[in-house]
Amino acid sequence: MNTSxxxxxxxxxSFDPKSRRSRGLWIDEDGxxxxxxxxxxxxxxxxxxxxxxxxxxxxxxxxxxxxxxxxFPIQYPDCWYDEVVSGGLTSxxxxxxxxxxxxxxxxxxxLTDCNLEDQDIISESNVHVTYILSIAVxxxxxxxxxxxxLLNNLMASLIDHxxxxxxxxxxxxxxNSAALxxxxxxxxxxxxxxxxxxxxxxxxADGCTYVKYTNGSHAQISFSDVCKTFGxxxxxxxxxxxxxxxF
Numbered sequence: 001m002n003t004s005x006x007x008x009x010x011x012x013x014s015f016d017p018k019s020r021r022s023r024g025l026w027i028d029e030d031g032x033x034x035x036x037x038x039x040x041x042x043x044x045x046x047x048x049x050x051x052x053x054x055x056x057x058x059x060x061x062x063x064x065x066x067x068x069x070x071x072f073p074i075q076y077p078d079c080w081y082d083e084v085v086s087g088g089l090t091s092x093x094x095x096x097x098x099x100x101x102x103x104x105x106x107x108x109x110x111l112t113d114c115n116l117e118d119q120d121i122i123s124e125s126n127v128h129v130t131y132i133l134s135i136a137v138x139x140x141x142x143x144x145x146x147x148x149x150l151l152n153n154l155m156a157s158l159i160d161h162x163x164x165x166x167x168x169x170x171x172x173x174x175x176n177s178a179a180l181x182x183x184x185x186x187x188x189x190x191x192x193x194x195x196x197x198x199x200x201x202x203x204x205a206d207g208c209t210y211v212k213y214t215n216g217s218h219a220q221i222s223f224s225d226v227c228k229t230f231g232x233x234x235x236x237x238x239x240x241x242x243x244x245x246x247f
Contacts, residue, residue: 048145
């Protein structure tokens with residue numbers, strides 16, 4: 001990845017040739033559409049709703065490849081595009097007429113099928129989890145709420161629907177403040193740091209994992225959490241007693 005900005009708003013990259021999966025995400029800020037002083041500024045949500053939402057099909061392959069090449073600083077192999085448009089992955093696009101404006105790619109699988117670094121995102125075993133591989137938004141259509149609409153649509157399809165995904169997770173470059181803000185705004189929580197997770201040119205960069213628990217699941221309770229809770233339970237009454245005795 002080079003450090004210059006692409007001509008397209010985007011949420012990340014990194015392709016793992018062994019698993020044929022992308023490994024990272026980032027995004028430019030998603031907000032209100034620009035407007036002149038004589039125009040009425042419409043909320044981004046209403047503008048995003050004007051785009052056609054549908055599953056990506058084999059005949060979208062060229063458009064998908066074009067958007068990815070503009071968005072991501074790596075070359076995806078043909079097999080990845082085949083999976084995106086053939087149903088091998090859950091892939092949804094937003095269209096302005098016949099033009100692909102934005103896309104999201106995810107995969108729902110058993111926790112045990114995830115990479116080792118991701119198998120501790122939830123304490124339950126033999127459950128389904130959903131991994132967001134990538135989101136891309138064409139530069140012409142950024143700041144219209146398209147990434148938000150795609151993410152919301154994905155979450156709606158997962159909550160209270162089989163196979164009842166227990167957690168949605170993703171990887172993001174740790175220095176990508178725009179992406180971090182976007183996911184935090186949508187309820188994702190920091191889970192773990194991933195030192196040297198990305199190779200950018202001849203350099204390595206740290207990543208991190210963000211998670212959002214769904215369908216009644218929750219984060220693991222660590223030993224430190226137990227200690228903090230126990231300490232608070234003991235200390236609070238003692239503080240109250242000490243305060244009373246000081247009078």
